[in-house]
Amino acid sequence: xxxxxxxxxxxxxxxxxxxxxxxxxxxxxxxYFSWYKQEAGAGLQLLMSVLSNVDRKEEQGLTVLxxxxxxxxxxxxxxxxxxxxxxxxxxxxxxxxxxxxxxxxSGTQLTVMP
Amino acid sequence: xxxxxxxxxxxxxxxxxxxxLWCEPISGHSAVFWYRQTIVQGLEFLTYFRNQxxxxxxxxxxERFSAQMPNQSHxxxxxxxxxxxxSAVYLCASSSLSQNTLYFGAGTRLSVL
Numbered sequence: 001x002x003x004x005x006x007x008x009x010x011x012x013x014x015x016x017x018x019x020x021x022x023x024x025x026x027x028x029x030x031x032y033f034s035w036y037k038q039e040a041g042a043g044l045q046l047l048m049s050v051l052s053n054v055d056r057k058e059e060q061g062l063t064v065l066x067x068x069x070x071x072x073x074x075x076x077x078x079x080x081x082x083x084x085x086x087x088x089x090x091x092x093x094x095x096x097x098x099x100x101x102x103x104x105x106s107g108t109q110l111t112v113m114p
Numbered sequence: 115x116x117x118x119x120x121x122x123x124x125x126x127x128x129x130x131x132x133x134x135l136w137c138e139p140i141s142g143h144s145a146v147f148w149y150r151q152t153i154v155q156g157l158e159f160l161t162y163f164r165n166q167x168x169x170x171x172x173x174x175x176x177e178r179f180s181a182q183m184p185n186q187s188h189x190x191x192x193x194x195x196x197x198x199x200x201s202a203v204y205l206c207a208s209s210s211l212s213q214n215t216l217y218f219g220a221g222t223r224l225s226v227l
Binding site: 032041046051091104105106107 | 147218
């Protein structure tokens, strides 16, 4: 079945720097890709999602890149600020009509220092 | 829109007791998912309903765990004879059938003493 690896597990950056988180997946049929943010004691908040026909998507200081050849998904937070400190998860699925199960990465604890 | 509502937020049970966790999906969403989150295992898929019917329960432990969706406004996850290893945050999510986006509740933290 699908295997998702996420790195790094921990990431510390200074305020204003960029932070990049990477996930790799194994199933070439994977068609739906998403990033979630989890703050302490809270559920998962969807940040951005893309389908497999999208290579790049930018929204509000976030950039998602999808490299289907290398089966790699990345999240780039440009100009990070302390409020971005949280755990970030990638999640993928085959997204066929009957396959809704999201497979999550192991998470990245991001700390943004003032 | 209140989002996905999970109750209780925290539940403490003694070993061997039963625990029932509740989820109210977003109104109009036809798909409901349950996940379990632990430090060691991360986020694990448990089960999924579509239009109240169980579609995929491949992640559910074979014993003691059961999930139901008796109507479109709520789902329950029941754990019988709870064990310390059941301690986790249980997350519920819902989605409309026209989207792949899952909206998560805040979770129920289950602690089995």
